[in-house]
Amino acid sequence: MPGLSGMTGALAIAGVSKRFKTKATTVQALDNVSLAAAPGEFVCLLGPSGCGKSTLLDIIAGLTAPDTGTVFADGEPVKGPGRHRLVMFQDSALFPWLTVFGNVMFGLKLVPDLTSARRTEIAMEHLRMVGLEGFARSNIHELSGGMRQRVAFARAMAPDPRILLMDEPLSALDALTREQLYADIQRIWMARRKTILLVTHNVREALCLADRVVLMSASPGRIQEVFAVDLPRPRDVNGLDVAEMAGRIMTALRVHLAPGTAR
Amino acid sequence: MKRVAIAAAFFAALLAGWQLLVMRGGFSPVLLPAPLDVALYLQDAWRDGSLTTATAVTGRRLLLGYALGVAIGLPVGLLSATRPFVQDTIGILALGLQTLPSVCWIPLALLWFGQTEGAMLFVVVMGTVWSVIIATETGARNIPPSYARAARTMGSEGFHKWTRVILPASLPYLISGMKQGWAFAWRSLMAAEIYVTILTGFGLGHLLHYGRELNAMDQVIGIMLTIVAIGLLADKALFAPWERFLHRRWGTGAP
Structure with a gap:
């Protein structure tokens, strides 16, 4: 990194x-x-x-x-x-059609030269970092506002901007x-x-x-x-x-x- | 389970009411056949193959026309949402033609295509395409702008952005638009089959039409029930999985 x-x-x-x-x-x-x-x-x-x-x-x-x-x-x-240069927005801008894990993976999938195993690893690592590894399979609407911003934080940090x-x-x-x-x-x-x-x-x-x-x-x-x-x-x-x-x-x-x- | 029981009881009561009405007398069997007569007709039609053939013919026309309508409507709707030129031309045209009941296309279809499968296809496509365009356009326009902005910063551009962000983000609108398109396609095809006799295949609409001509009310009601059953089945098979997905992910059924 x-x-x-x-x-x-x-x-x-x-x-x-x-x-x-x-x-x-x-x-x-x-x-x-x-x-x-x-x-x-x-x-x-x-x-x-x-x-x-x-x-x-x-x-x-x-x-x-x-x-x-x-x-x-x-x-x-x-x-x-x-x-x-990644952005965290006021309204989190998380994608409701993806799970928490899918959201963190979105940016990671656009990073070249990573194996899919490594991508999964990085995504889980970042969810752990914000204390939401237990919510990887959750849907966005099930999260509180604070949890959403944590996911948005993990999503923005995962591709290592x-x-x-x-x-x-x-x-x-x-x-x-x-x-x-x-x-x-x-x-x-x-x-x-x-x-x-x-x-x-x-x-x-x-x-x-x-x-x-x-x-x-x-x-x-x-x-x-x-x-x-x-x-x-x-x-x-x-x-x-x-x-x-x-x-x-x-x-x-x-x-x-x-x-x-x-x- | 309780809800299934309630639904079953409701329809059983409906049938019983119908049967009682027939047994009370006073109605000519030509106008009101007994439920059993209708069931017998359906059984016969199933056995001699006329029902299955007609269903297959109608189903093929419907699926082909609907698929074509969606295949045209989806990209045009997306273009209309993003290109002012398309919105000011096709967009306005779609808005206007969407209000036109699709039965109104039948005279034109007959003159242009004659009594052919082409006429059938044309009517179904005309019934589908405009509402799919409108729904797609509305859906793409109502996406929170931050979705596209977030996607762009993460490196999603062009085709990737359209297929991975814009399209899934407008899914709640798309599903309701495709459902409406399906309903319009189904209605317009039935109207076309009732009005237009063509020799390349007898659909359910034709059976309905001949039932009336022969005063065979058991056939008319039997076919009507079949049409309702297919409509329900299509709803469950085609759209229910998507609606469950919407409910799971968005937490709501539709916007």
């Missing part, structure tokens, strides 16, 4: 802009956004809804083309989707389930050291998970401030250190989002 070496997964976003035209108006979703992530770094994009953070994730995934600027993954310009993109994967879950997943994501990230870009509007979530928190503002979508988070891991989302830093970021958020400051 190349990802285990930690040598790949570098991400560079260079001057990316994107505007959306509707009948009524033109929205500058992203305005000259530049950002870099080192291999194995956990970066959170934090901002209010409409600040273009999901659009940025789409552009990195190769699902949307930027108007200007380029995204480089391991030095290569991104021209379309590719299995080295270099970069994992997470689009508010936990925002639809209840608080208890979410806290459990914070612990799991941290544990798995510490073991596997993938480059992860997570989009969220939850300050504590960002601080609980990220090495760096990138604060974005809306219309035009811009990077306002970047916070390095060097709290010891594993972190507790309810911990005092997280709460203290959350206070500082909330203050910064208010400044950047106050009317008249965003130009």
Whole structure:
């Protein structure tokens, strides 16, 4: 697995802009956004809804083309989707016509040069990693929201992508389930050291998970401030250190989002 | 088991009611034959082979026309969901023609193809294809966009995406559309067989028609029961397994 070496997964976003035209108006979703992530770094994009953070994730995934600027993954310009950059969606996007195992196998089957025995092995390994090996034959509708996101996590991790993109994967879950997943994501990230870009509007979530928190503002979508988070891991989302830093970021958020400051 | 017993009791009561009505008298046997007479007719028709031959003829026409209708309707429906050009042309045509009762195709089929198997086939295909197109299009349009996005990031493009993602994702709509297509095909074929006499094969519709001409009401009711039985059987054999699959995987019967 190349990802285990930690040598790949570098991400560079260079001057990316994107505007959306509707009948009524033109929205500058992203305005000259530049950002870099080192291999194995956990970066959170934090901002209010409409600040273009999901659009940025789409552009990195190769699902949307930027108007200007380029995204480089391991030095290569991104021209379309590719299995080295996998996405976890808010609604899990698990395929209901497949079992849990079938869903994890979907991406694996598209990875060349693996024997089917090895694929099965990897799929089960990843289901074990998220604690759902007993649910391999279950149907998606039988799972709770938290279990679905675990399966989605396993599905995205199984093909061993270099970069994992997470689009508010936990925002639809209840608080208890979410806290459990914070612990799991941290544990798995510490073991596997993938480059992860997570989009969220939850300050504590960002601080609980990220090495760096990138604060974005809306219309035009811009990077306002970047916070390095060097709290010891594993972190507790309810911990005092997280709460203290959350206070500082909330203050910064208010400044950047106050009317008249965003130009 | 209890539900089977309830269903059996219901149909037994229905038959008993029918028999009582006949025994009470007042109805001409030409208009209302006894259940036993109908059973005797079915037994005779089975023995002399007219029922089995007619069923085989009708079944062949139906399966051929239906298969052709699905084979055309499925890809056209998918195209219509993704290509605005196809949607604005064939899509609108399908929407319009779907509202046309398939019996209305019979005069045209007769003029174009004469009293041939071709006319039969044409009517069945016309009965099937439009509703399959509409259902496929609706199904493909209603797929959550994140399915296709997730699939694309995992490297599923083109043919793989269509067959492994779009098609299975629209399955709930597809099954109900194919079921509707089947019902339309069955109805249109019966209408065609009743109206059109062709010499290349006597189907169930023909037997029904001649039953009326001969005032043989036992034959008419017997054939009607056969048609109902085949419809039920086809539903169970063709669609029930798919519906069980939908129920198991999606947790519902249909969208």
